[in-house]
Amino acid sequence: MSTSLHPLVTHQRQIHLDFHTSPLIPDLLKDFDARTFAKTMKAARVNSVTVFSKCHHGMCYYPTKAGVEHPALKGRDMLGETIEALHREGIRCPIYTTMAWEADIALKKPEWRMMRKNGLFADWEHGHPGQWKFLNWMHPDYQDYIEAHLQEVLDGYDVDGVFFDICFFPKGACWSDPCRKIREKNNWLNDGIDTHEYFQAYCQAALSKKFNKIVQAKHPQATTFFNAGADCFMTPDAGVRPRYKNMTHFEVESLPSGFWGYYHFPRLARTVFTWDKPWLGMTGRFQKMWGDFGGLKPQAALEYECFRSQSLGGANSVGDQLPPRGVLDPAAYQLIGAVYEQCEKAEPFYEGSKPFVQVGVVTPSYPGLDCDTSAKSEEGVVQMCEESHYECAVLDGVSDYKPYAVLILTDTTVVSPEVKVKLKAYYDKGGKLIISYRAGFDAAGKWALDFLPLSFHGEVEKFPSFWRAQASFWPEAAKSDRVFYTQGMNALGGKGTSVLIERVLPYFNRTDVTYSSHCQTPPLAKADKFPAAIGGKNFVYFADPIFREYRQAGNTTARDGWLLAMKHLIGEAPFGAGLPTTVTCSPRRRNKDLILTLLHYVPVRKSLDIDVCEERMSFAGEALRCPKQVSAVYVYETGESLQRNVSGAFLLPMVKGRLLLEIPNYFK
Numbered sequence: 001m002s003t004s005l006h007p008l009v010t011h012q013r014q015i016h017l018d019f020h021t022s023p024l025i026p027d028l029l030k031d032f033d034a035r036t037f038a039k040t041m042k043a044a045r046v047n048s049v050t051v052f053s054k055c056h057h058g059m060c061y062y063p064t065k066a067g068v069e070h071p072a073l074k075g076r077d078m079l080g081e082t083i084e085a086l087h088r089e090g091i092r093c094p095i096y097t098t099m100a101w102e103a104d105i106a107l108k109k110p111e112w113r114m115m116r117k118n119g120l121f122a123d124w125e126h127g128h129p130g131q132w133k134f135l136n137w138m139h140p141d142y143q144d145y146i147e148a149h150l151q152e153v154l155d156g157y158d159v160d161g162v163f164f165d166i167c168f169f170p171k172g173a174c175w176s177d178p179c180r181k182i183r184e185k186n187n188w189l190n191d192g193i194d195t196h197e198y199f200q201a202y203c204q205a206a207l208s209k210k211f212n213k214i215v216q217a218k219h220p221q222a223t224t225f226f227n228a229g230a231d232c233f234m235t236p237d238a239g240v241r242p243r244y245k246n247m248t249h250f251e252v253e254s255l256p257s258g259f260w261g262y263y264h265f266p267r268l269a270r271t272v273f274t275w276d277k278p279w280l281g282m283t284g285r286f287q288k289m290w291g292d293f294g295g296l297k298p299q300a301a302l303e304y305e306c307f308r309s310q311s312l313g314g315a316n317s318v319g320d321q322l323p324p325r326g327v328l329d330p331a332a333y334q335l336i337g338a339v340y341e342q343c344e345k346a347e348p349f350y351e352g353s354k355p356f357v358q359v360g361v362v363t364p365s366y367p368g369l370d371c372d373t374s375a376k377s378e379e380g381v382v383q384m385c386e387e388s389h390y391e392c393a394v395l396d397g398v399s400d401y402k403p404y405a406v407l408i409l410t411d412t413t414v415v416s417p418e419v420k421v422k423l424k425a426y427y428d429k430g431g432k433l434i435i436s437y438r439a440g441f442d443a444a445g446k447w448a449l450d451f452l453p454l455s456f457h458g459e460v461e462k463f464p465s466f467w468r469a470q471a472s473f474w475p476e477a478a479k480s481d482r483v484f485y486t487q488g489m490n491a492l493g494g495k496g497t498s499v500l501i502e503r504v505l506p507y508f509n510r511t512d513v514t515y516s517s518h519c520q521t522p523p524l525a526k527a528d529k530f531p532a533a534i535g536g537k538n539f540v541y542f543a544d545p546i547f548r549e550y551r552q553a554g555n556t557t558a559r560d561g562w563l564l565a566m567k568h569l570i571g572e573a574p575f576g577a578g579l580p581t582t583v584t585c586s587p588r589r590r591n592k593d594l595i596l597t598l599l600h601y602v603p604v605r606k607s608l609d610i611d612v613c614e615e616r617m618s619f620a621g622e623a624l625r626c627p628k629q630v631s632a633v634y635v636y637e638t639g640e641s642l643q644r645n646v647s648g649a650f651l652l653p654m655v656k657g658r659l660l661l662e663i664p665n666y667f668k
Contacts, residue, residue, distance in 0.1 A: 208226045466483055
């Protein structure tokens with residue numbers, strides 16, 4: 001199927017179909033009928049399926065000379081049958097293959113295994129038997145093996161795209177000989193996490209460049225994607241940036257019921273949606289994780305996950321796994337069809353639209369910092385923005401900062417000399433800054449933003465500490481001291497600054513000898529000389545890591561103090577201010593019109609292991625506040641014009657789950 005548009009523009013409802021099937025399973029494809037398979041996909045409104053050529057067990061699902069055919073396949077060409085049947089139904093089918101996890105060849109060729117520095121093999125450690133063994137995909141002989149398999153597929157089939165999976169190293173790897181030479185050449189010989197990030201990104205760039213070129217040489221219209229996460233770092237030679245130009249698009253793998261959770265996807269989506277490449281959000285139909293046979297999530301959960309991707313400009317991919325005998329789970333495709341039918345109806349609403357973003361979040365991730373810690377800060381700030389209805393984008397050191405009304409430097413944002421120049425130019429032209437904790441320091445730990453009148457005097461020695469707000473800034477929080485659990489910085493403001501929130505220290509740190517009551521020590525009467533928040537011309541500095549605090553501890557004091565700073569600098573959110581924090585409001589520009597997606601779904605930690613989203617929540621009784629120039633708001637599905645209340649806000653209808661709204665000619 002040829003088109004002048006990128007396939008993700010025309011094929012937005014994908015299934016990522018796993019088929020990791022043990023060679024010990026004897027009745028492979030016993031009940032598989034390719035035409036029935038394709039018709040099931042068609043009926044579920046699916047228009048793209050990622051199909052399998054080779055799985056993590058190292059089994060190929062077509063007659064192969066370059067690899068190992070699944071022993072129960074017995075010469076059958078599952079890949080060919082599937083592609084032919086799907087194409088007959090007008091369904092696109094990029095082809096899946098695996099890179100680092102391939103169990104069969106790991107047993108046959110231990111010299112191709114990935115090694116840790118201590119000489120032990122690197123395996124996936126995930127808490128249950130049968131862990132995948134990592135192959136060193138930088139080993140030239142293993143690359144030849146992969147290339148022979150890839151060429152066989154490219155020569156033998158009508159290829160719409162290739163999905164290369166598991167293109168990463170586990171932490172601490174790889175130290176086998178080919179990788180050791182790369183490390184020696186680039187002086188990456190220590191065990192630091194900064195070294196790991198630089199080394200991994202270098203190898204990913206080399207791998208993606210080579211194999212993208214191979215695919216494009218045979219199938220120039222094919223898509224290519226190398227799956228290794230979508231995290232960005234402040235420095236352009238780590239994270240996803242180095243392989244960016246070697247991929248046609250992004251796929252953001254984020255199953256909320258797996259170890260990712262519901263706040264992983266929003267930060268990554270808001271990273272890639274500014275990068276000028278099509279992208280899709282990949283969730284799963286599973287109750288839990290990949291390979292969860294028989295696990296089926298509630299329809300409300302899949303709606304929320306797919307609608308959320310659509311609202312941010314992404315296509316959708318729902319993960320499934322075909323059972324060995326080859327019959328798709330009917331209940332799964334009833335569920336997927338019910339959701340994808342709604343997605344399909346909304347596609348014209350989003351067609352041609354672009355994000356309408358007010359807030360830039362400068363990423364806290366940097367090689368050498370703990371990725372889990374920085375991710376909490378990034379998730380925390382995006383969560384605050386969503387709950388307060390400011391639309392934001394996650395930026396790195398390469399991003400353009402000029403379009404944003406405010407830039408947030410988040411807890412640990414490292415400032416290079418180049419970024420300092422950009423930030424100073426932004427600030428000198430009236431740009432607003434919110435900075436927290438150690439954000440604004442350089443890689444050596446020196447304060448880099450010397451154009452701001454702030455000085456630093458080490459870390460807080462006694463904590464948890466307390467916030468005591470100035471009544472002029474935050475009247476409600478001036479009446480009592482509010483705890484802040486995480487250790488912060490000692491900072492002072494210079495000329496032209498004022499204290500917005502004082503810090504109050506506890507009597508002493510809690511130890512086995514010095515302690516009082518059950519938890520943290522209570523506050524002293526007098527505030528400390530080092531405040532918790534400082535305001536200046538066009539900036540607010542929080543001396544504590546407010547974003548990590550919110551993500552880790554759910555401390556609403558941190559969020560509410562930040563929200564007051566936002567209102568002080570740029571005013572309240574232009575669309576959705578005053579709506580419940582459980583409602584997300586995503587604005588987009590579609591030619592001259594502004595379009596809004598309101599979602600009201602509430603994931604609940606009602607089990608010990610995962611969040612569950614089981615109900616659509618109502619918009620009834622809520623009102624949408626908009627800028628004064630907005631004279632009319634229409635419901636997309638019905639054309640109904642929303643009525644206004646006495647304060648001028650637009651009354652929302654009795655709809656549950658998702659509400660699509662249009663504001664015509666907002667951009668005149």
